[in-house]
Amino acid sequence: MHKDMLKVFIGYDPVESTAWHTMAHSILEQSSRPVALVPVNTANFKQFFSRERETKQSNAFSISRFLVPYLADYQGAAVFFDCDMLLRCDIAELFTVLDEQPDKAVYVVKHSYEPRDDIKYLDTVQYKYPRKNWSSVVVWNCAHPANRVLTADFVNSATALELHRFTWLDDEQIGELDVRWNWLVGEYDDPPEDVKNIHWTVGGPYFHEYREADFAEEWFTGNRRMNYCQQRELDSSSDK
Helix, strand or coil: CCCCCEEEEEECCHHHHHHHHHHHHHHHCCCCCCEEEEEECHHHCCCCCCCCCCCCCCCCCCCHHHHHHHHCCCCCEEEEECCCEEECCCHHHHHHHHHHCCCCCEEECCCCCCCCCCEEHHHEECCCCCCCCHHHEEEEECCCHHHHHCCHHHHHHCCHHHHHCCCCCCHHHEEECCHHHHEEECCECCCCCCCCEEECCCCCCCCHHHCCCCCHHHHHHHHHHHCCCCCCCCCCCCCC
């Protein structure tokens, strides 16, 4: 793959397929560089990922997201996003963090919060744990030696705690992203005007009960653009 190609992995869950496609479209229509979009879809990973989904996992890609360095063959950089997001800027901006904070293994928004609700979308339990949502947006330095531990076997067997808390890394190997890259709707108040990536972590506006969430109209607008198809104008004098 050419060095200028941006590798972008987005978690895929069939219960919210519309979210994946809308997020992907928001990336495509604004990127100044070529992008390779990869769905993190466990249905496609059966040859190397056999881990059963646990009841505490709120989405289908809760664990498989940590396969990104493996899928990238431990080369170059990549980014992972949850699907319940909408990008508002050129994704190339996100990759500049690798030069601004060189030699880190990953770059995340280091959220420090406790969820306000006990239940989120589709009546899923909202668990509270340290470093929650750090793994929902990750810029990966796939070539970093510390990420070599993330083999398919390791991701199949490691505990959720080990993975979501990035315990295979030393703290100084974890770089930091501005909170604007992972703005948690429903958890944070008073969003700045220049939020770069909206994250409906409690429930996206495509779920009926969250249709009035912050930034919901932006998601619906993005969804309409994703579904757009230009049509031939019909001659009003012709039969319809």
